Amino acid sequence: MSRSQTAFLFDLDGTLVDSVYQHVLAWKESLDSEGVNLSVWRIHRRIGMSGGLFTHMLLRETGMEITEDRLERLRIGHAAAYARQAANGAVKPLPGARELLAFLSDNGIPWAIATSGRMETAAHNLAALGVDPAKIPVVTRDQVRHAKPDPDLFVTAAQRLDCDIGRALVIGDAIWDMLAARRARALGVGLLSGGYGQQELEQAGAFRVYEDPADLLRHIDEVVARS
């Protein structure tokens, strides 16, 4: 039997860490160098899926051939460009992120992180957040078969916490988080801090939408009862 408590399952980029726009321009740089011409806003609207699913979908839309070599070059190009974009400590925790996580821990509310990124990129962000993956469950793309919008990442995170996904909250900034939440019968809570519009998140099934982690913390009683 899993615990009957409400668990908080967090996306990472755009939800706890202010990194979405850097990822967007890093993908733009990588795609440009492969001769894939895509407007930046279209890349933004795909961010939050796994890198593999994302590049597959973009290549399919542009009618380009999808080869393993090309996917690998795109992945490497993005990682290198992101490292440049994120240099000089430009990527920081979002306002209230550390405080929200501390509040949950202090109140005995279980929480975990589930990201479509790989551990190699997530590690920097976890360090900035002060999250130790030896103590807090962190599920990355490497550990599941399918990434968002498939619910695998969040389902696995709930299992690690020994919590029922059907009682969990999924906190994310992208419509892919909200779709994954609904597919897993969790409750999606949207944050505007990834740069999407409130209605996009609501249309994707968000139960509530807040500006950022600080705003969610201010309204925490709307989504969970304190013990």
Place this chain on the structure above:
Amino acid sequence: MSRSQTAFLFDLDGTLVDSVYQHVLAWKESLDSEGVNLSVWRIHRRIGMSGGLFTHMLLRETGMEITEDRLERLRIGHAAAYARQAANGAVKPLPGARELLAFLSDNGIPWAIATSGRMETAAHNLAALGVDPAKIPVVTRDQVRHAKPDPDLFVTAAQRLDCDIGRALVIGDAIWDMLAARRARALGVGLLSGGYGQQELEQAGAFRVYEDPADLLRHIDEVVARS
């Protein structure tokens, strides 16, 4: 008496040129170096105002003192960071932009460009678009008293074309364009290519919303009669 034709008054960044995300991260870099901590999505939501109005508003929101020196440093920092972000020809016309402008010219439909940017930054974009400011009216921030969301820029553009602003279409990607359009009694047409949500633009008064210039060109009969 002004001409009774429908004129097209275009915003530039995010409407004809794919440059919004580069501007966003350039402002982020400039604000960081002045110690102004703002999440990137909040900067995105302010883009499209004049740089001066934008920095004034951000400094006011963060409670920082607004001095002429600080505003000047922010402006210079943004221009330098944008030049870096836009290096290597990364900023290109949006799909359909050149074709849409050519269509209007071919059909004798008057059009002009009205941008909150200054001529020093707009010049690169105009060159990429193939627009010669000696032949096409281009109104920049330098030429009017108030920038968007004040309607001055679009009103001046309509005057240059000798067209009635009350019969004009304002094409833009930001809610500031839509608000300026309504204040001028023009009809606002929103484009998603700046990365804002459809409903944000509709709520700001957009008459119609299209994906980008190519999508507007495909649906041109919805907004203007061909002569």
